[in-house]
Amino acid sequence: MTDSAHAAPPQRPALVVLAAGMGSRYGGLKQIDPVGPHGEVVLDYSVFDARRAGFGSVVFVIRRDIERAFRETVGRRFEDRLEVRYAFQELTSVPRGLAVPEGRTKPWGTGHATLCARPQVAEPFAVINADDFYGADSYRQLAGFLTPPAAAGLETYAMVGFELGRTLSEHGINARGVCTVDAAGCLQSVQELTAIERTADGARNREADGSFRPLTARATVSLNCWGFRPSFFERLDEGFRQFLRENAANPKAEFYLPFAVNSLIQAGTAQVKVLPTSANWFGVTYREDRSVVMESIRRLIQAGTYPEKLWP
Numbered sequence: 001m002t003d004s005a006h007a008a009p010p011q012r013p014a015l016v017v018l019a020a021g022m023g024s025r026y027g028g029l030k031q032i033d034p035v036g037p038h039g040e041v042v043l044d045y046s047v048f049d050a051r052r053a054g055f056g057s058v059v060f061v062i063r064r065d066i067e068r069a070f071r072e073t074v075g076r077r078f079e080d081r082l083e084v085r086y087a088f089q090e091l092t093s094v095p096r097g098l099a100v101p102e103g104r105t106k107p108w109g110t111g112h113a114t115l116c117a118r119p120q121v122a123e124p125f126a127v128i129n130a131d132d133f134y135g136a137d138s139y140r141q142l143a144g145f146l147t148p149p150a151a152a153g154l155e156t157y158a159m160v161g162f163e164l165g166r167t168l169s170e171h172g173i174n175a176r177g178v179c180t181v182d183a184a185g186c187l188q189s190v191q192e193l194t195a196i197e198r199t200a201d202g203a204r205n206r207e208a209d210g211s212f213r214p215l216t217a218r219a220t221v222s223l224n225c226w227g228f229r230p231s232f233f234e235r236l237d238e239g240f241r242q243f244l245r246e247n248a249a250n251p252k253a254e255f256y257l258p259f260a261v262n263s264l265i266q267a268g269t270a271q272v273k274v275l276p277t278s279a280n281w282f283g284v285t286y287r288e289d290r291s292v293v294m295e296s297i298r299r300l301i302q303a304g305t306y307p308e309k310l311w312p
Contacts, residue, residue, distance in 0.1 A: 010147045010148065010149075011123045011124060011147070012054060012055060012056030012057070012123070012147070013054070013055050013056070013123060013124045013125055013126060013142070013143060013146040013147060013227075014055065014056065014057045014058065014059055014085075014121055014123050014124070014125040014126070015046070015047065015050045015055045015057070015058045015059070015125070015126050015128065016058075016059045016061065016114065016117045016121060016125050016126065016127045016128070017043065017046070017058060017059065017060050017061065017128055017129075017130050018061050018110055018113045018114065018127065018128070018129050018130060018224065019043070019060050019061060019062050019070065019074075019130035019131075020061055020062050020063045020066075020089040020107070020113055021130075021131075033284070033290065035284070035290060035293045035294050035297055036294075036297055036310060037297075037298070037301070037308055037309075038308070038309045038310065040297075040310050040311075041074065042130070042131055042132070042133050042283070042284065042293065043074055043130055044077070044310050044311070045133055045297070045306065045310070046128060046130075046132075046133065046134065046139075047078055047081075047082075048306070048310055048311075049134075049135070049136045049138075049139040050126070050139045050143075051081060051082055052136075052139075053136070053139035053140045053142070053143040054143040054147060055082070055126070055139070055143060056082060056083065056123075057082055057083035057084070057085060057123075058078060058082060058083070058084055058085070059085045059086070059087055059117050059120045059121055059125070060074075060075060060084070060085070060086050060087070060130075061087045061088070061089050061113045061114070061116055061117050062086060062087075062088060062089070063088065063089060063090070064088055064090065067086070067088075071086075077311060081311075085120040086120070087116050087117040087118075087119065087120045088116060089107050089112065089113045089116045090107065090116070091104065091105070091106060091107050093107070093112070093115075093116050094240075094244065095237055095240060095241050095244075098241065098244055101244065101247075101248040101249070101251065103251040104251050105251065108240075108243070108253070108254055108255040109254035109255050109256050109257075110129075110224055110255075110256055110257040110258075111236065111239070111240065111243075111255035111256055111257040111259060111260040112240060112255045113257075114127055114236060114257055115233065115236050115237060115240055118233045118237075121230060121233070122230055123230065124146035124147070124150075124227070124228070124229050124230070125146070125227075125228055125230070126139070126142045126146065126225070126226060126227050126228075127224060127225070127226045127227075127228065127257065128224060128225050129223070129224045129225075129283070131283055131284050132223055132224070132225075132281065132282075132283040133280075133281060133282050133283060133293065133296075133297075134160065134223070134225050134277075134279060134281060135277065135279025135280050135281065136279065136305065137277045137278060137279040138160045138225055138275075138277050138279050141158075141160060141275040141277060142158060142160065142225070142227045142275070145158040145227050145273065145275065146158070146227050146229075150229055154269075154270065154271050155229070155231060155232075155235075155269065155270040155271070156270070156271050156272070156273060157226065157227060157228050157229070157232065157261065157270060157271075157272045157273070158226065158227035158228075158272065158273045158274075158275055159179075159187060159190075159222055159225065159226050159227070159261075159272050159273070159274055159275065160223075160225040160226075160274075160275045160277050161179060161181065161220040161221070161222070161274040161275060161276050161277065162220070162221055162223055162225075162277065162279075162281050163217065163218050163219070163220070163221070164176060164178070164196075164202075164203055164215060164216070164217055164218070164219040164220075164221045165198075165202065165203065165217025165218065166280065166281060167221060167223060167281050167283075168196065168197070168198045168203060169283075169286055169289050170198065170288075170292075171286040171288040171289060172197075172286050173194075173195045173196060173197050173206070174196045174197070175192065175193065175194040175195075175196070176192075176193055176196050176221040176222070176223070177190045177191065177192050177193075177221055177222030177223075177224075177256075177258035178190065178191050178193050178205075178215065178219055178220075178221055178222075179219070179220040179221060179222055179274070181220050181274050185273060185274050185276075186271050186272060186273055186274065187261075187265060187271070187272035187273075187274050188265065189262055189265065189266070190222050190258040190259075190261065190262045190265075191258075191262070192256045192258050192259060193205040193213075193215075195207075196215065199214075201217075202214065202215055202216050202217040203215040203216075203217060203219075220274065220276075222258050223281060223283075224257055224258075226257070226261070227275075235260075235264055235269065235270065236260055239255075239260045239263055239264070240255055240260070243255045243260075280296065280300075282296050
């Protein structure tokens with residue numbers, strides 16, 4: 001009998017969903033607002049796409065104070081379809097040996113939220129935002145990257161890359177990780193811009209000094225749709241420790257996931273393969289976006305991409 005006959009089956013990846021935010025600009029717990037014809041929320045479509053792409057479990061990163069509502073309204077509908085786990089993003093979740101800086105009143109953003117999932121994740125995993133619709137192709141590509149064993153050599157992650165012009169809300173400013181990609185399709189850098197708005201010929205970002213930086217509509221952007229191996233948590237922990245040391249006096253500093261990944265790229269300790277996607281992205285940043293999302297899903301159902309009733 002050959003060695004291959006004894007090989008373990010490929011490990012099914014986990015989907016880590018960052019769902020701790022209340023959505024202050026939206027005005028409520030937008031993660032549980034229905035957008036589908038039978039009460040489906042954006043998360044339903046994300047989990048549906050991930051499940052049919054080959055993901056075996058979902059890890060919801062939430063806050064303790066929304067746990068009951070989230071479990072009852074969202075989590076329970078998935079429990080008989082794949083394994084469901086919960087992790088909690090809390091202000092007190094800091095690396096051992098460090099303390100919460102004085103004056104800090106809330107957790108540190110997406111990088112911190114991802115690190116909070118560590119106790120619940122031992123397999124390759126994707127990271128997404130709860131309120132973003134990434135499309136079926138994004139999950140197929142991530143599953144294709146994460147399911148085979150990692151290749152030897154430099155630690156390699158993946159990022160689904162979207163075109164900026166296809167990701168912007170018409171109803172206000174947007175935060176996006178604007179990327180530079182090399183000829184080999186690897187991420188060179190990602191910069192988090194937090195005040196991007198659509199213009200007649202593309203987009204622009206309002207800089208800290210009040211000036212505007214023009215952006216092309218075809219720029220590759222990160223929308224927190226990533227693929228990682230479990231070893232990434234160790235790197236992320238190291239990055240968060242350094243962040244806390246450098247920002248102890250800044251009560252509003254954020255530890256963005258793209259920032260953490262970019263630091264690893266610049267240090268030469270990891271590389272990130274960009275997975276370009278033709279999938280349509282849409283999200284609920286502002287309350288006015290909800291009707292656009294509902295119409296977009298209706299068209300996808302008419303095209304046969306999704307059944308009208310997602311979960312029989």
